[in-house]
Amino acid sequence: MRSLKAMVQAGFISGLLVAGAAFAAEPAANTTNGKAAPTQVDTSGPSQLIESAANILLADVDKNRAVYAKDLTGLYKVVEDTLLPNFDTPYAAQLVLGQHWRGATPEQRKRFVDAFYKRLLYNYGGQMVNFTADRLKVYPTKVAPEDTKATVRTEIKRSNGTKVAVNYSMRKVNGAWKAWDVVIDGISYVKSYREDYGTEVAQKGLEAVIARLEADAQAALAAKGKTT
Numbered sequence: 001m002r003s004l005k006a007m008v009q010a011g012f013i014s015g016l017l018v019a020g021a022a023f024a025a026e027p028a029a030n031t032t033n034g035k036a037a038p039t040q041v042d043t044s045g046p047s048q049l050i051e052s053a054a055n056i057l058l059a060d061v062d063k064n065r066a067v068y069a070k071d072l073t074g075l076y077k078v079v080e081d082t083l084l085p086n087f088d089t090p091y092a093a094q095l096v097l098g099q100h101w102r103g104a105t106p107e108q109r110k111r112f113v114d115a116f117y118k119r120l121l122y123n124y125g126g127q128m129v130n131f132t133a134d135r136l137k138v139y140p141t142k143v144a145p146e147d148t149k150a151t152v153r154t155e156i157k158r159s160n161g162t163k164v165a166v167n168y169s170m171r172k173v174n175g176a177w178k179a180w181d182v183v184i185d186g187i188s189y190v191k192s193y194r195e196d197y198g199t200e201v202a203q204k205g206l207e208a209v210i211a212r213l214e215a216d217a218q219a220a221l222a223a224k225g226k227t228t
Contacts, residue, residue, distance in 0.1 A: 041086060046150040046170040046177050047141040049086055054136060057082050057128070065129060072126045079125055088171065088178040089117050095180070096193045100201045108206060115213035116193075122220030148172040152179075 042052040060078050061068065068075045093113040094101045101109065139153040152168040169181035181190045201209050 041082065043086070043176060045141065045143060046152045046168070047138055049170075049177050050152045050154065050168055050179070051138040053082055053086055054138070058131070058136075061128060061131070068126070068129050072129075075128065076121060076125060079121060079128075084117075086178055088173055088180040089113055091171075091173075091178075092180045092190055093117075095190045096197055097201070097206075098194050098198055100198070100206055104206055108210060111210050111214070112206075115210055115217055118217040119213050119220065122217055150177070 039056070040052075041056065042048040057078060060082075061075065064074060090109075090113050093109075093116050096116065097104065097112065104112065135157045137155040137157075139155070141150055141152045143150050148171060150170045152170060154166045154168070156164045156166055158164065164185055167183040168179045169183065170177050170179050172178075181188055183189075197209060
């Protein structure tokens with residue numbers, strides 16, 4: 001069984017599918033459950049954003065599953081086009097770096113955000129190939145027009161029938177809802193990575209950590225056509 005931290009890693013990349021990749025172990029079924037998938041993300045509210053983005057991605061995975069199983073390039077692009085605009089990755093990266101963000105140059109901040117996201121995408125994004133929509137349930141989230149923060153609760157069902165709570169921390173950025181943290185069974189990806197990177201930056205320095213992330217991302221991308 002994958003550790004909760006592995007779920008958080010895969011969950012961040014799958015983003016609006018969050019822990020789905022962590023539980024994908026058996027053959028895929030029809031991801032749309034007979035319903036037509038939306039063609040664009042519904043940004044009218046936090047839960048609408050999460051559910052519609054997940055359905056768009058799942059429908060694409062279902063349609064191109066055989067292709068993605070051999071070459072993940074197309075899947076990476078769909079994730080970037082569908083999910084990335086709805087995640088506040090700079091804010092999340094700032095929280096991950098914590099106190100080290102303040103001492104970073106603008107270039108280092110940009111490189112860290114880019115390398116952090118791409119390393120996760122190229123290492124864990126491919127695990128979404130076997131995820132199916134019947135395992136995902138998104139609960140409605142009530143927000144008032146003046147609200148700027150919200151939590152979207154979702155639930156992932158494992159193949160053995162047990163359920164795992166997956167919550168998204170959302171905030172309004174220039175009037176648009178964006179996700180910035182994923183909490184799986186009480187474990188926050190922001191907090192988890194802040195602890196890891198905080199120790200590494202303190203020991204090796206920020207530049208060395210960024211360089212490692214960039215190298216890891218390139219190595220994972222180079223292996224994108226391989227299947228495991």
